[in-house]
Amino acid sequence: MSVETTATLARPDPASVATAVSILKQRFGDRLSTAAIVREQHANILTWLPNEPADAVVYAESEAEVVDIVKVCAEHKVPVIPYGTGTSLEGHINAPVGGICIDVSRMNRIIEVHAEDLDVVIEPGVTRKFLNESLRDTGLFFPIDPGADASLGGMAATRASGTNAVRYGTMKDNVLSMRVVTADGSVVTTATRAKKSSAGYDLTRLFVGSEGTLGIITQLTIRLQGIPEAISGGVCTFPTVKAAADAVILTIQSGIPVARIELLDVMQVKAVNAYSKLTLPESPLLMLEFHGTEAGVSEQSTRFGEIATDFGGGPFQWTTKPEERSKLWQARHDVYWASMSFRPGAKSIATDVCVPISRLADCIEATQADIAEMGIIAPIVGHVGDGNFHLSPLIMMDDADEVARVKIVIERLVHRALEMGGTCTGEHGVGEGKIKYMAKEHGEVGLDLMRKIKHALDPDSIFNPGKVLG
């Protein structure tokens, strides 16, 4: 797929790139690679966006090294592309005009745990699973779970969230402060460790979600939560997506503090039944989790069951026993592999939108109609407490006609979400893939403000060119 929006990007002077690479090679030796395989692995390989490698990959091991690299690139006006784990889905790590990829995965130290303050200071290459394993003895955990074992720097950069954002928020809500290397190689600390502040512009939230286009994150202070004393989980079938969505709305209106609430559509249920040898009714399915005390999660689960019944759903099968809970949630854990085995040989390419929850059922049902009309296979799974859902078409990539039909469905989906007052992406980010929807979502005035901010903070456009704004 050609990425029209980046076609007009200014290319750096090849001689400048060569100079920067040579200076950095001198400085970093074996930790700088220009091997094609390394460069390709550090660009997009997960979707149908093209693989656009940087000219070199440097493995940074400290903030001081990131500063050095940025200063060299700034001096020679060479692009800088940050890389964490490479699990983003909209081409964020591509280098459409080349440049230097800074791999921060070796910056993976946990610097300070502040148990009393419920926060932790980490380097950007720390992944969420490693973080939670390291925290286990403290009784605390970091709740955001986007699925992939992503780096926290990357999660902050893309404003990631996932299954339990309905309870714990997104990265926007869970980053207290960051250290960021700016375009002239200075380092800014975006905020203090105070839980709240009214002291000036919100630099933290400016960098969260900026996808590496305003600076390179070198440290994060993030909020932690106490590990809940009890967790209940369960599954509940509904006659229609509308009935399931109505149950979700009433649950949230009632103030039931649901921790996760996931919707699987009929096609997704069929896929997990086949893969995991389950016998779930072939009907829309909600999967829920509640966090709290034993009494609290029991009460919440019972109340949800009553709400489900009111909307023709249920019975809500739930348990607080970890093993049984895992079995009930098996379907959710197997979603990806179930989809893959549902159509062997196909590539699964995920996209996401988020709409006001009152429009969720309409948005999903209209999309299902498109899927049927276009004759594609595309299961839907949603973090429906937030009105966020994923469409994951299973595509035979050598069938150009099928690829074209999938693209029509996605195009219609995004425009529909925007027309319903929603956003073109709830949690995947813009990268290269969704730049084309930005004008419709933000209007020319909004885009103009974003461009002014970009230009003010990165006048030579060295940071991750061709992303977010094109």
Added chain:
Amino acid sequence: MSVETTATLARPDPASVATAVSILKQRFGDRLSTAAIVREQHANILTWLPNEPADAVVYAESEAEVVDIVKVCAEHKVPVIPYGTGTSLEGHINAPVGGICIDVSRMNRIIEVHAEDLDVVIEPGVTRKFLNESLRDTGLFFPIDPGADASLGGMAATRASGTNAVRYGTMKDNVLSMRVVTADGSVVTTATRAKKSSAGYDLTRLFVGSEGTLGIITQLTIRLQGIPEAISGGVCTFPTVKAAADAVILTIQSGIPVARIELLDVMQVKAVNAYSKLTLPESPLLMLEFHGTEAGVSEQSTRFGEIATDFGGGPFQWTTKPEERSKLWQARHDVYWASMSFRPGAKSIATDVCVPISRLADCIEATQADIAEMGIIAPIVGHVGDGNFHLSPLIMMDDADEVARVKIVIERLVHRALEMGGTCTGEHGVGEGKIKYMAKEHGEVGLDLMRKIKHALDPDSIFNPGKVLG
């Protein structure tokens, strides 16, 4: 008090100001006033910062009118100062170099209630009490409560919060989207109504807390909550501030979803005892509120009582009965008037800081030592779940020596908070009064980024000059 930081502000050309006022007078007639009394009432009158009136006050009744005013002021490079209810505490509404004050209090319509989506679209002059009264029939409410019956536009502009931020967050967490008039008179919509988004820079959070220095808010979409089925509230005495703070820390680590947790220090307890004829022990006092189901708030209250006992506090007296709860919380509601009557003739000037909660007891105790050393009267009340507390010195304003001693205590307090990893203001904002601490809090790199953003969005510095950055 002279405001040194604004001394170097560029003054607008008096002829340009006269031209702008005359054009606007033509357009707005009686809705523009140049009367001294009106102009003075629209500048700071609540603190010891000087009263710095604008050249004229215009009462805007629609977004289109705000656009008109901004366009006239932009053309003539005349300052624009937005005004909601005038309840801010750091001189945010002052006009140190004159200009046009836009009073948006008549823009007070509730535009759309989206009960299913738990959000509401309002004009910026809607006050929080009016909003909650209007919402009563929906079963929903807006939780943020800064004390004053402030306008929502002003609350967003100052990133306000208050007693229940520990449960519901601050304005940063509760504004979904805004419409804002920018420096060239364009109107930007900062985001969609989706509960979360990863689509580009976070314009909403950029304007929240920008104190009118980047644009004028003309509409807000804010999150609502279901009114809790049950509320329990109570009071609990502790031997020391440290014991109270330790109980707060363990409560939050345990994941008990406390809705409010307020600390009154001994001096404040004495004041409310005297004023409200209570017989509270003269010891640090925590006042708590829990929101949830009957069973839930009962369990939470019991658990907190156990934690209190572990730290030598208690017994925790609590109830779910509204009348008894009001009686128990009487002390909190009377704080302001109790303080005033504690020292008749004195002016109460509130300041606030916020520190990591692990440092809260140290910060308060060191401040109490300063208060004793300087021989001033200054009760402390804190939203301690967030590490945020207020010092409210009662000052005889004609006693220059006392005023000087109060200023020493405040100066030490702010520097102490910053040295403890906290912020110079948790919820009051910067305005004019706290500009002098911004460099210490954010460093030169942070301030430089803020200045670049300000310059990019407001190149002629027409929006609220002399605030936030000076």
